[in-house]
Amino acid sequence: MNSPRFDFGLVHRIKADAIGEPGHRRFSLLVESPGGAATLWLEKDQLYSLALAIQQILVTERASRRPEARPSLLYGDPPLTSAQVEIEVGSLALVHDPASDRFGVLVYERTEERDVSQELPPALRCWASREQIKAFSEEALAVCAAGRPLCPLCHGPMGPEAHICPKHNGHVVA
16 A cells, blocks of 8 residues: 555544535544644545444454554554645545554545546545544434435435425425
């Protein structure tokens, strides 16, 4: 794996957030570590998928019997200078290190054109403990669920205006 531009090491805090009114919200993942802070702007679907992937890994992967007292070299040392980073997320990857029971999030920046033959390094990498990542996934699911209610038939978002449901042949559902 190529080295990331920003390696935040083991984080102090990882948080999901949404800004704006339902239907017009912007979603972010906030990361704080000794190396600085990052705001990662992403789509609701990306945040939801990350939270679900975390939940699945937590269910399938058992905690290590003897976690290391200190993170392995796999995490890298946090940078000496404090970075303030803002990234538009293109894609995310989640990894689990069973030896230390740490979870890594790799963030790949959104690009205009991506050449499949040329693998780009992650823009940012950070690690979190099992407790941190579990709390983050629960918070992310709550943030995603706090939006507009979904139509029980078509599962499309319903706002304050009348909902035209395709399952009702375009008739308005109150």
